[in-house]
Structure formats: structure tokens, C-alpha cells
Amino acid sequence: MKELIETIVKPLVDFPEDVQVNVQEEDQRVTYQLSVNKNDMGKVIGKQGRVAKAIRTVVYAAGSSEQKKIFLEIIE
Template sequence: MKELIETIVKPLVDFPEDVQVNVMEEPTRVTYHLTVNRTDIGKVIGKQGRVAKAIRTVVYAAGSSQQKKIFLEIGE
């Protein structure tokens, strides 16, 4: 899942080397924290959050087979 998030986000940003995905796994959920360069945060979120919502939709769909809830947090 981490690789999927990186594959989606890296082409969107100007500084792909700054893209990091940290995984925090708990018994009932998995949280992915996406970190990008400060200047790229707007590109990842998009107008009215449309890009972020699309990324979350793909990630949630890919993780729907897991028995845990999946969360994606986006930050700088």
C-alpha cells in the first residue's frame, strides 16, 4: 500500500524525493501518513480537496480486502 501511495503522489509533485509515507499499524486500523515538501502540499490536496479525495478513494479501494480500517493523512 505504501508503494501505491508513492506511485500516485510522486508524479504530482515538484520534489518527488521529499515524498514519505509512514505506516502506523494498530490492531483495528492502519494509518498512512503522507508527507510532502511544503511547496507541493497544494498540488496533493488540489482544488477543494479533489486530488486528496481521489487518492484516498484509490487507497481505500485497494485496502478494502483487509480486515482493518485504513486511514490516509496528508501533511507537510
């Protein structure tokens, strides 16, 4: 899943080397924390959050086979 997020986000940004995905696993949930360069934040979020929503939709669909709830957080 981490590789999927990186594959989606890296072509969108100007600084792909700054893209990092951290994973936090708990009992019933997995949280992926996406961190990008400050200058690329707007590109990842998109107008009215459309790009972020699309990324989340793909990630949630890919993780629907797992038994845990998946969350994607975009952090600075």
C-alpha cells in the first residue's frame, strides 16, 4: 500500500524525493501518513481537496480486502 501511495503522488509533485509515507498500525486500523514538500502541498490536496479525495478513494479501494480500516493523512 505504501508503494501505491508513492506511485500515485510522486508524478504529481515537483520534489518527488521529499515524498514520505509512514505507517502506523493499530488493532483495527492502519494509518498512512503522507508527507510532501511544503511547496507541493497544494498539488497533492488540489482545488477543494479533489486530488486528495481521489488519492484516498484509490487507497481505500485497494485496501478493502484487508480486515482493518485504512486512513490516509496528509501532513506537512
